[in-house]
Amino acid sequence: MTRIVLAEFAGNVWLVRGDEHFDDLLANVLPETVALEFTTCESHDEVRAIWREHGDTENDGDEPWLLNPAIVRRIKGRYETQSVTFTPWSAMLDESALETVGAAATLLQANPTSRLSLRQFSPAETPPGLADLQRLRGQLLAGALTRAGADAASIDHETHTSDTPGDGDRIEFVAVIVTA
Secondary structure, eight states, rough: EEEEEEEOOOHHHHHHHHEEGHHHHHHTTOOTEEEEEEEOSSSHHHHHHOOOHHOOOOOOOOEEEOOOHHHHHHHHHHHHHHEEOOOOOOOOOOHHHHHHHHHHHHHHHTTOEEEEEEEEEEEEEEEETHHHHHHHHHHHHHHHHTTOOOOGGGGEEEEOOOSSSSSGGGEEEEEEEEEE
16 A cells, blocks of 8 residues: 655654655545555654655755645644543543544544554653553553454554653554545
């Protein structure tokens, strides 16, 4: 399956993979065989690294396509990344978390070939027990998603390093959506 990857950093979004579908993305007419993925970057260098990783090369100052904020708002309105924030050292799913789970399960049911990644963040120096707590949180969210009707095979987990305060208590729902 072909994929478009949009990388976000500091409020800007770049097209870092799938530029052959750029016109369809702008016109909001992506074929159903094209998946759309958002990824959050911690620096502009990371944006460029992802761009280069997907086959685009640096030539005399070449840059990936920077998207107009109005286009990004339109796209995100349809595929916005959601997140769940836990109380420190808790794995309890509150009402807000269950609403996010329900919306994600509905999105996966409406797009059965799509995937959802539960992205967790871990500090470089993880306190004792935090990794176990984060695994438990991810398992609880995956279980809630399947109870809400999502296919368990469409859910995966990933962990990123982040030293931003509070990131260890947050899990992002990153959808790779096949558009219709």
